Amino acid sequence: MSGRRPLHLRRIQCEAFEREDGLIDLDGLLVDTKPQPLQLVHRAVPAGQAIHQMRVRLTIDRERRIVDARVSSDHAPYLDCRGVEAAYRQLVGLRIEPGFTLAVKRLFRGTAGCTHMTELLPTLASTAFQVLWASGDFADTEAAAGARGHSPLGGCHALRLDGAVVRTHFKEHARETPP
Numbered sequence: 001m002s003g004r005r006p007l008h009l010r011r012i013q014c015e016a017f018e019r020e021d022g023l024i025d026l027d028g029l030l031v032d033t034k035p036q037p038l039q040l041v042h043r044a045v046p047a048g049q050a051i052h053q054m055r056v057r058l059t060i061d062r063e064r065r066i067v068d069a070r071v072s073s074d075h076a077p078y079l080d081c082r083g084v085e086a087a088y089r090q091l092v093g094l095r096i097e098p099g100f101t102l103a104v105k106r107l108f109r110g111t112a113g114c115t116h117m118t119e120l121l122p123t124l125a126s127t128a129f130q131v132l133w134a135s136g137d138f139a140d141t142e143a144a145a146g147a148r149g150h151s152p153l154g155g156c157h158a159l160r161l162d163g164a165v166v167r168t169h170f171k172e173h174a175r176e177t178p179p
Helices: 079-091 100-107 115-135 137-141 164-169
Strands: 009-018 024-033 050-060 066-075
Touching: 009 115, 024 115, 050 115, 066 079, 079 100, 079 115, 100 115
Parallel strands: none
Antiparallel strands: 009 024, 024 050, 050 066
């Protein structure tokens, strides 16, 4: 194996919190650093300090409808980066469901959004599914929609409809392997 020298570190962190009012806050954080100092247009960034530090908070209900969306830039490479933050209020009213990532890409493509903030949104959507799937909420809220409606069933290799997990734990959604 060849020797390596670190060039860049991107950290993405997602957390979910249940609020007293029953809603769920999904908090995303993206931080980019470099192991060497970097001179940007309007500031010098010491080694290990944030070039990008972007935050996104989505507040959702149990049906994964976004009821509030807030974004902020603690650190950004350009002063103009903060000018796009208000645009993310457009997320209010959207539902995290299949097609959400495509809708996000359409809303914030090009100069309509920030690449880094937009990049956090699919990861937060995945976090929402993890929270609600683990709590068993899919059993109640998605039963009428069918297995592929909006649940994780059929959405990955382990949860394929003709697989052992679905046959064992979700018999009503199991399908035979096509010949």
